[in-house]
Amino acid sequence: MTKKEFLDKLRLEIRNLPYDEVEKTITYYEEMISDRVEDGATEAEAVASLGTPESIARDLQAHQPFATIIKRKVEDYKSKRSPESTALIVVLLIVLFPFWFPVLMSALGVIASFFAAIGGVIIALWAISVSIGIGGIAMIIASTFGFASSYIPTGFFSIGLGIALIGLSIIAIIGSLYATKGIIKLLESLSHTIKKMFVRRTNA
Amino acid sequence: MDIQLKRGLLEVCVLAELVKGDSYGYQIVKDLSEVVEISESTLYPILKRLEMSECLRVFSVEHNGRLRRYYRITDAGRKRIKEFLNEWEEVTNVYTFINGIHKGEN
Numbered sequence: 642m643t644k645k646e647f648l649d650k651l652r653l654e655i656r657n658l659p660y661d662e663v664e665k666t667i668t669y670y671e672e673m674i675s676d677r678v679e680d681g682a683t684e685a686e687a688v689a690s691l692g693t694p695e696s697i698a699r700d701l702q703a704h705q706p707f708a709t710i711i712k713r714k715v716e717d718y719k720s721k722r723s724p725e726s727t728a729l730i731v732v733l734l735i736v737l738f739p740f741w742f743p744v745l746m747s748a749l750g751v752i753a754s755f756f757a758a759i760g761g762v763i764i765a766l767w768a769i770s771v772s773i774g775i776g777g778i779a780m781i782i783a784s785t786f787g788f789a790s791s792y793i794p795t796g797f798f799s800i801g802l803g804i805a806l807i808g809l810s811i812i813a814i815i816g817s818l819y820a821t822k823g824i825i826k827l828l829e830s831l832s833h834t835i836k837k838m839f840v841r842r843t844n845a
Numbered sequence: 846m847d848i849q850l851k852r853g854l855l856e857v858c859v860l861a862e863l864v865k866g867d868s869y870g871y872q873i874v875k876d877l878s879e880v881v882e883i884s885e886s887t888l889y890p891i892l893k894r895l896e897m898s899e900c901l902r903v904f905s906v907e908h909n910g911r912l913r914r915y916y917r918i919t920d921a922g923r924k925r926i927k928e929f930l931n932e933w934e935e936v937t938n939v940y941t942f943i944n945g946i947h948k949g950e951n
Contacts (some may be wrong), residue, residue: 665893667913668914669870669889670885672869672871672911672914673868673870673871673885673914675909675911676869676870676871676872677871678914679909680871690884690898691884691885692884692886693887696886697886697951700886701888701889701890767890
């Protein structure tokens with residue numbers, strides 16, 4: 642490869658970098674080749690000793706911040722597509738709408754129902770616990786009617802049952818409290834695991 | 846060697862080279878090649894980082910009808926070398942400690 646071929650290829654490979662970055666890089670490698678040639682190497686030797694333009698470009702891209710890399714990847718993807726193929730993708734997206742839309746929606750639906758189910762469990766637990774308590778209170782109120790209408794045994798029975806129900810309700814509420822905390826913790830660790838998987842993948 | 850470690854070491858190597866006097870890319874690569882494996886392509890990002898952190902300054906000198914970029918160490922660059930040497934004194938102590946135990950085991 643001649644110096645010109647090398648520099649042209651390099652310029653093409655790093656065209657996505659900021660303008661002054663491209664110029665600086667080209668100037669640097671131009672100088673390196675000239676200095677090696679002055680030192681007695683042939684132009685081909687000098688070029689060969691620098692590595693391929695592709696690998697140089699890859700190294701330079703890797704030194705850019707992660708956000709810039711992503712942006713560049715997207716831009717690169719866009720620029721590599723001809724307008725025709727971009728149009729083709731748009732047309733395909735529209736034509737295939739009946740196929741991908743239900744898939745997307747059902748995926749979202751699964752996620753939504755997952756959270757709804759968990760929320761439902763929590764609500765049900767609390768509803769049961771609280772309603773047992775309400776039942777107990779109602780029983781105690783009912784017992785006064787028993788006493789008032791001189792059904793004494795019924796009155797005592799109602800009071801006993803009422804107190805038992807309130808006790809049960811308190812235990813159930815404590816249980817629900819722990820269950821809710823546990824579920825929230827579980828969800829947190831789940832989301833943490835998912836995030837970690839994602840981060841590891843992007844670092845690779 | 847760990848790539849992050851090597852990068853850090855090379856940065857200080859380049860600065861140390863510049864303590865001897867202003868130099869240019871190819872000369873730096875040639876001089877450092879005797880000490881450590883380095884190529885023009887590894888040097889480039891190192892020079893860029895050192896320039897960004899103002900450890901060195903760049904200026905152009907005409908040479909054979911073209912411009913050659915020279916690098917000169919700054920005060921920040923000298924400070925960086927000192928910091929490195931202080932840090933590595935600690936690393937050397939740790940090395941001696943680990944090595945002593947390792948040898949004692951065998």
